[in-house]
Amino acid sequence: MTKTDQNIPDFSDLTCTTLMIRLKMLLKKTPDGIPVECFVRRDQKDTVEVPFSRTGYDVSVTKEDSNQYRVYLIKKGAGPGS
């Protein structure tokens, strides 16, 4: 894990609904164009991927470990190069 990774919150202990609430709070506080990142479990990634990609966010998920995934969320059209 890099130094930057250490600043990324680990939400693996959250239940799926709480994770959604926590992410929505983070996204609300984060200015457009700045991504929100976090670590989640395998079963949490679907909870994030499907609803957020349907509701105006670009979502990318990368596998970090057997049961750890890194989620990257940014408002559609606000990312680099848009």
Added chain:
Amino acid sequence: MKPHFFLLSGPVTQERLTWIGDCLKFYFIKLNPENFLHHTKTQQEGFVFLLTGDALYSLHDPGTVRIWEAILSLPSVQIICDRKELALRGISIEGLKMKLPDQVIDHNRLGINGQPSFWNDVVKIARQHEQPIPSIIGYLLMESPYMNRPSSHAVKCLKAALDVHASVELYAYLDGIHCGHAGQVPVDFENIGCGLEEISEKAAKRGLQCQMVACTRCAAARGYGIWDDGEGQVISSCIIKPFKIRNLNEIVKRFEHNHIILGENIASIQVKKENQPSSFLLQEDEYSPPVTIFITHTPYGTEMAFGGISFALACAAMGIKTRVIFIENGVYALTGNHTLKKDTRFFNMQDVIDAVAESDDLQLFAFLPSFQNRGLVKNPKMNAVFDIGIPELGQLLFTLPKGNRAGHQRVIFF
């Protein structure tokens, strides 16, 4: 077409009955004036109130009886009472029955065992299709056994559902998950755990489906010693065999289907349409019945308000059109400025409401008369929650969201 129905088991206050009555008046006068003019006094396309438990006291209390009389003066409104629960409480409804003998019913339907039961009336209405067409009846259980009655209602209801050859589903949420705890040995009450196991066995013998799903978050919080094998399979050593602990999304997936889901305090609002689809066939978003959730509890006294919002968010995330209405004591979630220490990992209700307010398929409303009744004003920062009165509440209850083609709307009181 089946009637609209309310199944009420908890206390029915004057406040609740007043807004329900006002919504019915709106339905008949504004939305269906032709029914108002041609009084049919039949169940068809009318309203049926199924009353059991402490809801029956509303037929005794002079303040609520007055409101019931006004409601019963509307066309096609019936009350079906749980006769056994009336007798248990020593409540007499003879006065109302004498005035309105066709509309206040306390003789319950006979089951296949030849015994009358209120739950036979309930499942008769909840079964969407006449036998032998397959049907499913669900029950959302949110309270613990023994301390509360709904678990006993759930067992009776699901047993009656099997008797009309309907498949059954139980969704255990919040404290409802305790109903599936293994090793229950009540001395003075019927054993809820055994009752649920019997339902599962009976369903299997009759070739009917039976699912009992409990929410992972609620189970973990209550010490059910769950662990995830990494494949989404959740295991617990202290639950009865038919119970499966699953992510809330798994429960909500069942809400995508078109069957009737009962609970302690619920309503089902029918929508007239031709060729109503079978509950087994359809689960596309547009056919999923929309869900309206009434938040009626104060925000922090119990988990009900948070549970309601979490449930709503999960429904919306699945693409189910969902409305949350803060009403009665639920409006306390929207008053004042809620604050928590900045370094806490928890969040207050207003932060949650603010965060979820812009979710797709989720709309939030505040019922203004509930503020007025309490001398409260809404926090102006909660502007993502729209103010509504009776006309808007009536519209929300009796019309489907745009583009939705479900046969009915689910209404759940939290």
